[in-house]
Amino acid sequence: MKVESALFGVIGSFFAMMCLIYGFWSYWDEPVGTVGFALGAALCFMISFFCWWTGRKTDLRPDDNPEGEIDEIEGDYGFFSPYSWWPLYLGGAAALMFIGLAVGWWLVILAVPLVALASVGWVFEYFRGDDAI
Structure with a gap:
């Protein structure tokens, strides 16, 4: 620190x-x-x-140790979905929403449900189907 x-x-x-x-x-x-x-x-x-x-x-x-080795701070960073398409959908929907902020509010209104759908899909990806936890 x-x-x-x-x-x-x-x-x-x-x-x-x-x-x-x-x-x-x-x-x-x-x-x-x-x-x-x-x-x-x-x-x-x-x-x-x-x-x-x-x-x-x-x-x-x-x-913080000047003589420390790189392997001393390695560890588990969490679980990341290897074959998930939801981040791509969420990124596209968010880009559409932010373009709508510059172009017109009607585009934001169209993009908000897409952002919500992609967010819910990504969060609950492992709660249904073959990958259910």
Whole structure:
């Protein structure tokens, strides 16, 4: 967690510095960019603080050890459906829905049932048929 804490601290410091530079160059008349940089800095500092606070309370992870080996952090990442078509359907339906946000709301209305159907199909894929759990 030390690396993550330092990384977000550096990014937060960059955003804070850019907030001051942007505010100075815009004569503090354009508040949107200044507020955006300030909020970005605050968010990075909050994440940095959380990583530092959590890292104090937990043991060192294998990837925090400079002499650690790659096989020390291997493990099970979960089960992924090898022959599932549902992610493709969901991606297409979501793409149609997001195109509808740019083109027209009528396309969003047509895409919402497709997104719902693909989501339900993917979630309940292993509850019916030959692959039922």
